Amino acid sequence: MSAIGGMARPWQAVSVLGALARNRNLRRVELAWGASIAAEWTHFVALGVFAYSAGGASAVGIAGLVRMLPAALLAPFASTLGDRFRRERFLVAVAFAGSAALGGSAAAFFFSRSELIVFALAGVVGVTSTLFRPALQATLPSLARTPEELIAANGATSTLESLGTLLGPLAAGVLVSVANAGVVFLVASGALLVAAGLLQGVLVEGRIQVSAPAGTHRPLELVAAGFRIVASAPKTRLLVVLTTAQSFIRGCLNVLIVVGVFRLLGSGAGAVGYLTAAVGVGGLVGAFGALSLKGRRLAVPFGVSLVFWGLPIILVAAWPHLAAAVVLLAVVGAANSVEDVAVFTLFQRIVPDVVLTRVLGIVWGLAMGAIAIGSVAATGIVALVGSRAAFVVVGAILPLTVLIVWRQLVRIDREVLPPVDELAIVEGVPMFAPLSIAAKEHMASRLVEVPVTAGEVVIRTGETGDRFYMVADGTLEVTNGVRAEARRGDFFGELALLRDIPRTATVIASTRSRLYALERDDFLAAVTGHSAVRAAGEALVEERLQPS
CATH class of the missing domain: 1.20.1250.20 (MFS general substrate transporter like domains)
Structure with a gap:
């Protein structure tokens, strides 16, 4: 063997x-x-x-x-x-x-x-x-x-x-x-x-x-x-x-x-x-x-x-x-x-x-x-x-x-190694668990690494949502009426994308951090194309909107 x-x-x-x-x-x-x-x-x-x-x-x-x-x-x-x-x-x-x-x-x-x-x-x-x-x-x-x-x-x-x-x-x-x-x-x-x-x-x-649609190619x-x-x-x-x-x-x-x-x-x-x-x-x-x-x-x-x-x-x-x-x-x-x-x-x-x-x-x-x-x-x-x-x-x-x-x-x-770190980050998001490995690897290949310094604002309340973020390293402060921390394995930004509304929270890096971002269209294609992922996303939105 x-x-x-x-x-x-x-x-x-x-x-x-x-x-x-x-x-x-x-x-x-x-x-x-x-x-x-x-x-x-x-x-x-x-x-x-x-x-x-x-x-x-x-x-x-x-x-x-x-x-x-x-x-x-x-x-x-x-x-x-x-x-x-x-x-x-x-x-x-x-x-x-x-x-x-x-x-x-x-x-x-x-x-x-x-x-x-x-x-x-x-x-x-x-x-x-x-x-x-x-x-x-x-x-x-x-x-x-x-x-x-x-x-x-x-x-x-x-x-x-x-x-x-x-x-x-x-x-x-x-x-x-x-x-x-x-x-x-x-x-x-x-x-x-x-x-x-x-x-x-x-x-x-x-x-x-x-x-492509079947009729577009001979x-x-x-x-x-x-x-x-x-x-x-x-x-x-x-x-x-x-x-x-x-x-x-x-x-x-x-x-x-x-x-x-x-x-x-x-x-x-x-x-x-x-x-x-x-x-x-x-x-x-x-x-x-x-x-x-x-x-x-x-x-x-x-x-x-x-x-x-x-x-x-x-x-x-x-x-x-x-x-x-x-x-x-x-x-x-x-x-x-x-x-x-x-x-x-x-x-x-x-x-x-x-x-x-x-x-x-x-x-x-x-x-x-x-x-x-x-x-x-x-x-x-x-x-x-x-x-x-x-x-x-x-x-x-x-x-x-x-x-x-x-x-x-x-x-x-x-x-030809798949993007190991990026794939691990994607697999760490519970909402994406039902996706196939082909979809996860495709999503991992579309991630954009975003390094941020301490004190840098990642998103601000009222801004237009254009990305979904996942935390790879570091600590960030999330303010949405209350204060919370985001660390490796956490994610944010999905609410504005799924509901097509302005950002509802401000996220500032507390320490030097490394994030991965998924562009709006890639995120929505993944979430809306799979019924179980779509349901998980909606449940997450409802949870986020619950009064603290």
């Missing part, structure tokens, strides 16, 4: 999971994600069984291509809808579309056994599954209220994906054995209906960084904006390149597992399942540990996790025994979970919210394409250098890549 960086004790993971469970919106979104993953993997197994019974191994390959290729091509473009419309509503629409496609697959199975229809609808399911991911990951920062809660949400996403990798195929295998692929399609359709129902109850409030301009962010922002570009490289290795590993079982380990076909399951089990362990990642510096843990993605693959060649391979691939699974949590939290932190869904759509589109290319490339590498050497070649790619870009990862951690 310590090699992956920033891990804390297991009880801390339990604590952040408890905080996650108390957030109603996050709880619903994560449960919907779990249902979506279950549907995706049960469909994957049922489609493979149906394809093999229809046309053998070649049909399975065609089904896989049809399932992934449209997703790789369309995801960057279709994901623009997640930035044009409310993301929680977009997720509902995607879940309904996926459910309809799976229901259509079941109908085609029972009434016509048409490979053409089932394969075509598999392409639709692949697209909806791929769109669900970036939209969900772009929604999480608007639902989480602290950096730790956001990491917990990303960790829960990774945990549920690992569980889906294990339990989805298992459930599908049982259903295919006792019934048929059509029944599995129906069950998967029902799972996505459950996901849509859960998402219907999710409401994102207080999203300060809102996009679809191609929206897509181009996402690609421009990836191409022009060095930090984002590096993360996208590394994520795509990891997906390429994942595609290679899918093939190497099968090749290794028969040519390197000398095991039977059942070992393919054991090794695949080992990745899932390791993913569960890694996801639990990733919940305790320190929230400030994530680029270095991301790089280290990529190293541990590659080294175990090399060691399979050095130690070609089934038991060893199971342990080594479990390490790969654990590293994958840490990598997911770290890199997607970084994307959520670095990429402007207005284009976040589009950028994540590009990431997932490239990932799907890289997995497909990796699957093809692995067969060529095996043919060129042999089975054992192929593990060494593939396993070395990510560690060597990380070595080349290590300084850039360290620089990201140094430069």
